[in-house]
Amino acid sequence: MPDASHAVVALEGVGRVYPTDPPVNALVDVDLSIAAGDWMAVEGPSGSGKSTLLNVVGCLDSPTSGTYWFEGIDVSDLTDRERTGLRSRRIGFVFQSFHLLRYRTVLENVMMAEVYRRHSRGGRKERALAALDRVGLTPRSDFLPMHLSGGEQQRVAIARALLGSPGLLLADEPTGNLDSATSARILDLFDGLHGEGLTIVMITHDPEVARRAHRRIHLRDGRLEEVR
Template sequence: MPEPVIELTGVCREFPSDPPVRALSDVDLRVEPGDYLAIVGPSGSGKSTLLNILGLLDRPSSGSYRLDGVETTELRDGARTRLRGARIGFVFQSFHLLPHRTVVENVMLAEVYGPHPRRGRRARAEQALEQVGMGHRTGFAPGRLSGGERQRVAIARALMARPALLLCDEPTGNLDSRNTEAILDLFDGLRAQGLTILVITHEDGVSARAGRRVRIGDGLLTEQG
């Protein structure tokens, strides 16, 4: 049996204050390769905290997080950063495209910090853009794209480094229904290619398309059918 992509065991995250705020309490989660998982919950439920921990942007207060079989809680900062760059592709609600760089340059940014060769980088970026149906916009500035197009560029950037996990934080939060539909179709296609996708959302329409749904509330996870 292959190693799970994500394996959370007894993960807690407390924020120091008086009294301490427990954003996640004793969370267990297992995501297998090829899973398409939605984490749903109202704001303040601990969604962002979970995303930050899954994305190696934050450390759990206790518990274990194995990403692709690597125990991450004991890694130092540099190793976590390298693991993050190599294994996780981020898709943000607000896209996070650099406004002064062209579409293809934004996508190429994904390979700047890894051990990737410079040779052929542009070609790979163009290929990733083709994958999301944006091959015709490579030379555009992000400011000239629609929201849906921007998010597709951001997804191309996330795909560029060939991650084990696509981590999406409210990927359709800034999009209208038509663009949302297009992005969700794209996710379906990516999943069909075997990519593991984890979407954090508060929209039921988005979570309905996922294969698995996990509800988070008050720091607790409950699997839904």
């Protein structure tokens, strides 16, 4: 049984069935424990259940069976609103297609991370600038995203995810839209963040990318296997 009180993420017998006809077993009996400071890659071909795992771990979706603890909190027991609050404050998301708002500057995009935390605006700009500094984009803070390269845009998205020091950085194919050189720099950045103690879970279909992580798990037909 995973140690629910110390792991950042602990899944116990988690299953997710989509009620289609016939039902799809996207996740079957998944046990997984991610400790604080882990730098883990989740691999698997498309249709293997990667996205479902991401949604469950990211508190975007609830498992249909089993139990999920996030930082010791039983998430399956939470209401939708509570899950949203947890997600807002404790999980930083990074997506394949960056999801930056086109009409807002880099700085405003990063500041948006705090909008749903009911924070006062005092110090928000400074916090966002500090996050931009961590990804090395301070000189670009007044640019619009469209004037940045793909790698820079992804670093803005990472800065947004870092705002408010989340317990988990959840990256969904973060290098999927980038060339290999740029991908390498993003992964270097992840290495650096891992070195600062951040817990990172990255979902990818690319073994080359997954190799950079310190721990790799493989999903196949909704079942989990650890890659040693």
